[in-house]
Amino acid sequence: MIMTYIQLFFEFFKIGLFAIGGGLATLPFLYDIARNYPWFNESTLADMVAVSQSTPGPIGINMATFAGFKAGGVIGSIIATTALVMPAFIIIIIIAHFLNKFRESKQVEAIFYGLRPTVTGLIAVAWFEVVNISILILNKFINSKSLVNMFDYKALILFIVVFLLSRKSKKHPALFLLIGALAGIVLKL
Numbered sequence: 001m002i003m004t005y006i007q008l009f010f011e012f013f014k015i016g017l018f019a020i021g022g023g024l025a026t027l028p029f030l031y032d033i034a035r036n037y038p039w040f041n042e043s044t045l046a047d048m049v050a051v052s053q054s055t056p057g058p059i060g061i062n063m064a065t066f067a068g069f070k071a072g073g074v075i076g077s078i079i080a081t082t083a084l085v086m087p088a089f090i091i092i093i094i095i096a097h098f099l100n101k102f103r104e105s106k107q108v109e110a111i112f113y114g115l116r117p118t119v120t121g122l123i124a125v126a127w128f129e130v131v132n133i134s135i136l137i138l139n140k141f142i143n144s145k146s147l148v149n150m151f152d153y154k155a156l157i158l159f160i161v162v163f164l165l166s167r168k169s170k171k172h173p174a175l176f177l178l179i180g181a182l183a184g185i186v187l188k189l
Contacts, residue, residue, distance in 0.1 A: 004072050005079050007037065012064045012083035019060065020119055023052075026060035027126030030067075039071040046133035050184070053177070060084055135159060154187045 011033055019026040027049070034042045048066055052059040061081060068080030135155050143149075158180065166176045 001072060005076060008039075008068050008071055008076055008080045009083040011037070012068070012080045013086060015060060015064070016084040017087040019122065020115055023059035024126040025119055025122040026063065027129055028122055030060075030063050031129055033067065037071070039067045042133060046130065049130055050134075050181070155184075158183050158187065 011029075015026050015029040019029055027045075030045055031042060034040055034045050040048070045063070048063055049059060052062040061084060064080040064084040065077045068077035070076075072079065135152055136150060137152055162176055162180045162183070165179075166173065169176075
């Protein structure tokens, strides 16, 4: 169990260190964990993304807590969640200490400017992974070579309907999250 705790710590510390951009930027790292560890699988990750989008709290924190609990119970969830936020905490302490130097540094400004494409790429990969699991069925398409088998039509129709309704309505977004969640539950049955 100690080895599991160490692995949880290092994997989620790495996510906290390199997933600049927050929530969706953590998804490529979480998919990597799903492929390499038995803590959760890609299907569970897709469900957790859906739940995380409709509940308070960042995706990364929710997934760290969930994966940590699955891997090592309450202690595992504490370790994974702490490891995820630790890099940001350390960086903030360092920046606060040197705030005046960082505030006017051209090098720091250039670094953050250079990070923008990286964050965009991480979010684009995360978006593709979510679409791939929720709407596309690439495995069926690859096996059959037929475009008809490429989509989960119930999920695609649900996405289009909720998207169009949310664009034309002035209702609170939580209402559309609730509608989407309920429709997803009914369609999954």
